[in-house]
Amino acid sequence: MGTAVDAANKVVNESLPSEKKVTVIFVLGGPGSGKGTQCANIVENYGYTHLSAGDLLRAEIKSGSENGTMIQNMIKEGKIVPSEVTIKLLERAIQENGNDKFLIDGFPRNEENRAAFESVTGIVPEFVLFFDCPEEEMERRLLNRNQGRDDDNIETIRKRFNVYMESSLPVIEYYNAKGKVRKINAAKPVEEVFEDVKAVFIPLHEKVVYSFGRIL
Numbered sequence: 001m002g003t004a005v006d007a008a009n010k011v012v013n014e015s016l017p018s019e020k021k022v023t024v025i026f027v028l029g030g031p032g033s034g035k036g037t038q039c040a041n042i043v044e045n046y047g048y049t050h051l052s053a054g055d056l057l058r059a060e061i062k063s064g065s066e067n068g069t070m071i072q073n074m075i076k077e078g079k080i081v082p083s084e085v086t087i088k089l090l091e092r093a094i095q096e097n098g099n100d101k102f103l104i105d106g107f108p109r110n111e112e113n114r115a116a117f118e119s120v121t122g123i124v125p126e127f128v129l130f131f132d133c134p135e136e137e138m139e140r141r142l143l144n145r146n147q148g149r150d151d152d153n154i155e156t157i158r159k160r161f162n163v164y165m166e167s168s169l170p171v172i173e174y175y176n177a178k179g180k181v182r183k184i185n186a187a188k189p190v191e192e193v194f195e196d197v198k199a200v201f202i203p204l205h206e207k208v209v210y211s212f213g214r215i216l
């Protein structure tokens with residue numbers, strides 16, 4: 001027979017949402033390489049939910065959260081926000097969403113992001129979609145983006161490029177050593193880049209039709 005504490009714990013546990021089993025693809029690449037643009041195409045064609053870490057952080061600033069000023073200052077400086085803040089936002093977005101397939105765009109950005117996400121959530125990405133683009137092209141795109149972002153000015157862009165080279169590329173190398181990176185040449189027109197993206201996704205979503213033991 002259980003104690004009153006056991007009974008209380010049972011009530012608490014039963015009211016918590018059960019662990020959600022999800023498929024996660026990390027979408028990485030330099031600032032302006034086209035991650036957000038291609039994620040929109042993938043969502044439309046393959047039914048994933050797009051979670052951009054940068055968008056979640058910008059929404060957190062707008063919500064008037066207690067972390068808002070700190071996040072705003074870090075983004076203006078092109079710095080990486082502490083992992084606990086970003087991971088909480090990602091976890092919440094995953095839990096609140098009915099889908100079970102997610103593109104996580106712009107995360108992990110450094111080793112701290114990577115290790116903390118894995119230990120806190122236990123989620124291991126299916127693979128990493130890496131948009132590879134030369135810096136001059138990324139700079140041109142960012143300076144022409146015109147979405148009113150505080151960090152799309154040449155001073156912050158240079159800082160973001162430095163952080164990318166020093167902190168984000170090593171994360172891509174980490175996954176590459178595990179055979180998990182799908183590298184895409186992002187220095188082509190949007191439609192051509194998406195053709196290469198499709199080549200990665202089509203085999204994952206192909207319906208295999210069997211007839212009398214043979215694959216048709």
Ligand SMILES: Nc1ncnc2c1ncn2[C@@H]1O[C@H](COP(=O)(O)OP(=O)(O)OP(=O)(O)O)[C@@H](O)[C@H]1O
Pocket residue numbers: 029030031032033034035036037038054106141142144145146186187188189190191193
């Ligand atoms: N293949 C492409 N060719 C030319 N322009 C592109 C291409 N892909 C995206 N763009 C444009 O470049 C700009 C940056 O693209 P996008 O916002 O998708 O990049 P991002 O990788 O998400 O950048 P960030 O890391 O800063 O969020 C946008 O104005 C977008 O329309």
Ligand SMILES: Nc1ccn([C@@H]2O[C@H](COP(=O)(O)O)[C@@H](O)[C@H]2O)c(=O)n1
Pocket residue numbers: 031052053054055057074075076078079080081082086105106107108109113151160
């Ligand atoms: N994992 C992350 C992702 C982003 N940031 C901050 O947001 C800025 C904008 O990110 P985008 O992906 O939208 O370009 C980025 O420069 C960082 O300041 C972060 O801290 N951690």
Ligand SMILES: [Mg+2]
Pocket residue numbers: 035036052054106
């Ligand atoms: Mg983006």
